[in-house]
Amino acid sequence: MKHLLNLLAAVALLVWGTYLVRTGILRVFGANLRRVLARSVGNRFTAALSGIGVTALVQSSNATALITSAFVGQGLISLPAALAVMRGADIGTALIAVLFSFDLSWLSPLFIFVGVVLFISRQASTAGRVGRVLIGLGLMLLALGLVTSSTTMLTKSPAVRALLESVQSDILLEITLGAVLALISYSSLAVVLLIATLAASGGVPLDMALGLVLGANLGSGLMAVVTTARSSVDVRRVPIGTLVFKILGVLVMAPLVAWWIRRVRPFLGDDITSVVALFHLMFNVVVGVVFIGLTDVVARWVQNMMPATRGNSLDRPHHLDPSALLTPSLAISNAAREALHQADVVETMLLGMLRVIRENDLHLAADLRKLDDQVDQLYSAIKYYLTKISRESLSEEESRRWTDIISFTINMEQIGDIIERVLLDIEDKKIRKGRNFSDAGMAEICELHSRLVDNLRLGMSVFLNGSLRDAQRLLEEKVRFRDLERAYSGTHLTRLAENTVQSIETSSLHLDLISDLKRINSHICSIAYPILDSAGALAPSRIKQLLPQDPSRELA
Incomplete structure (x- = not known):
């Protein structure tokens, strides 16, 4: 029980670190990120590149999806351009997962120390917000180490091994479990890093880990759909279209899991973490490169499936997404x-x-x-x-x-x-x-x-x-x-x-x-x-002082 609680705490710390980084980056660069997205949607390729860059900073394709969906709802960009941005956004978050697959644990104490000093000393300034980001990065690296140590102890239990073997036998169950984990944690990046760490420590077999990664990608698409469920039709079209691409990607990649293990793993040696992270990257590159030509087709399909509703222009809030x-x-x-x-x-x-x-x-x-x-x-x-x-x-x-x-x-x-x-x-x-x-x-x-x-x-x-x-x-x-x-x-x-x-x-x-x-x-x-x-252009008071202040007069 103690090892299970340690694992859950480590997972929670990983999710919390991801949240700190995402919110910190949005606080520092939020307006600039929105301008980058708005100005780079001239064609689908520049839109995809902007999605890669923005998501690499924010470390959350879901956050990019929400910003892009809001732009579509406000009529600032078209739906095909937004779907192209999301193709790049998924590649951006996969690149971050590859970066974290390397052993960066030595940076954790440095990031946390510098981040806390900046955050406490200059909390309301940009430096304080950068400190918040550094704290999040440090906690993520620390959490990955804790996940490894907790998993090593937990997998020694026969009951845990039996449970993992029962899940391993069904690819659909693996995909479903990965999607549920992404929904619960509200971060597909955190889940992919968790899966890679579990696989590296022997907590889950490699083929099961890759199935969970497919599910985590599908879960990130479902997450955006759930988050925008109460928004307008224009806003909801972007996550629906993104989910369509992810479903197509899962259908293409699920049969290739065994091929990936057989053909690619020998070139990567025993670095299981890199194998999982690179599979995650390959999935999103395939979806982004192969299917980017279908953005117009998927956009038309989503628009036909979800036609815009028309009503009185004065009878409801239009912009409160x-x-x-x-x-x-x-x-x-x-x-x-x-x-x-x-x-x-x-x-x-x-x-x-x-x-x-x-x-x-x-x-x-x-x-x-x-x-x-x-x-x-x-x-x-x-x-x-x-x-x-x-x-x-x-x-x-x-x-x-x-x-x-x-x-x-x-x-x-x-x-x-x-x-x-x-x-x-x-x-x-x-x-x-x-x-x-x-x-x-x-x-x-x-x-x-x-x-x-x-x-x-x-x-x-x-x-x-x-x-x-x-x-x-x-x-x-x-x-x-x-x-x-x-x-x-x-x-x-x-x-x-x-x-x-x-x-x-x-x-x-x-x-x-x-x-x-x-x-x-x-x-x-x-x-x-x-x-x-x-601007300091207001006078303190309009009342004129009718009599000069004379202390002798007050005494009289």
């Missing part, structure tokens, strides 16, 4: 795009509000008030999505962007609520009572509304681009709007003094309306504050 949560920088971008979608719905409400005021359209008013429910739903979805992003995984800039998105969506939600209340007031106090604003009053409302729409669009630009100049313009508009609201309130009182009948009938509604428009403008202008604050 759950699979992107494993890549925080990508998830932040998704949330920002969804926040702009929410702002589009608010703009639709704002534009329609003036039509309701002018045309007394009760049906349009009811439709616009329903849009507020969609604004609220989008706000809740964005907020919940952001809370699932690990704040520890964000850089300082990304953390600030996280806060900006929350603030933006709150302002949009509150603007939607104000517009809904305005529409109810228009229905009850104007349309149903058959009243109208005076010509001068209507002109004032139209002027304020026009400025409001312009400011909303400027606010959306500030949120998207973070322009300091536009943020300053937006804050200047807040002062102008406030002055206009005061001036129009005064002219309305003048019309009341002149006994203008329409102004008297709609006085309460008119004053409430221009006050609500001012409140909407204040929420819009709030978008500028984070930009100005981060």
Whole structure:
């Protein structure tokens, strides 16, 4: 029992080390990796090369699959190009397995020591994140040594030997077991390294080890399918297509296991670890090179099998891809795009509000008030999505962007609520009572509304681009709007003094309306504050010091 627990602990440490390396690399190079993938999909061969490079860094073809799937979901790259990237991604993770098949145990204490020093001393910086990667690499190398020693002791048990012999007799059972291990560990790389170590220490026979490797490759494809199961159809097509290629590869390579042992092993000598790792590499090279010409065919087949669903463009979140949560920088971008979608719905409400005021359209008013429910739903979805992003995984800039998105969506939600209340007031106090604003009053409302729409669009630009100049313009508009609201309130009182009948009938509604428009403008202008604050362009306080601070005066 003790040796079994030691083996399980070593496997857990190996998986944990792989996770640290993957997340650490994504934190340091996440944005750059996404740019590399996005720019290198001009043809299938450069796409495959970019997949090799990115996955060699991340040490996880599953992470590359999630990034690529999100790109397809956002329309940034085509499905055939994404499948070509994944052909290279699988080769990249196989190359890393070959690298770890060499005896690098002497690096383990060095990596762990340097990594801990960097991580503790400069945790929030890039150096600290590099330290996290080094800790992960050190733990992986340490875990491989522990697996070897634990397996050596465990395989001396007759019961364990009998169990392994029963599994060895069926290639389908070996493939199934390998796939299950990959799903459980969430890392095909960790499983392949584990299998190679077990085979080298005599824990499993070589032919069984190769069957388990085939299963681990199949399991990595299943893992991506499960991870993206709740995503949109466009996103789910990439892992489905990748799984198709892996199934084809297993069908081709399974009958060649005996041939590999008979023909290739003599050239590699007694280095069983290298035999297993090179078989893993050969599998992915065969799938990548032989089947890369089928990317267009598989893409068409997947698209026919999973046709895109069409629905109302305003009725659901479009960009909140759950699979992107494993890549925080990508998830932040998704949330920002969804926040702009929410702002589009608010703009639709704002534009329609003036039509309701002018045309007394009760049906349009009811439709616009329903849009507020969609604004609220989008706000809740964005907020919940952001809370699932690990704040520890964000850089300082990304953390600030996280806060900006929350603030933006709150302002949009509150603007939607104000517009809904305005529409109810228009229905009850104007349309149903058959009243109208005076010509001068209507002109004032139209002027304020026009400025409001312009400011909303400027606010959306500030949120998207973070322009300091536009943020300053937006804050200047807040002062102008406030002055206009005061001036129009005064002219309305003048019309009341002149006994203008329409102004008297709609006085309460008119004053409430221009006050609500001012409140909407204040929420819009709030978008500028984070930009100005981060640039140090905000004054500490607006309150002027009316009296000089004189200690003698205070004593008096």
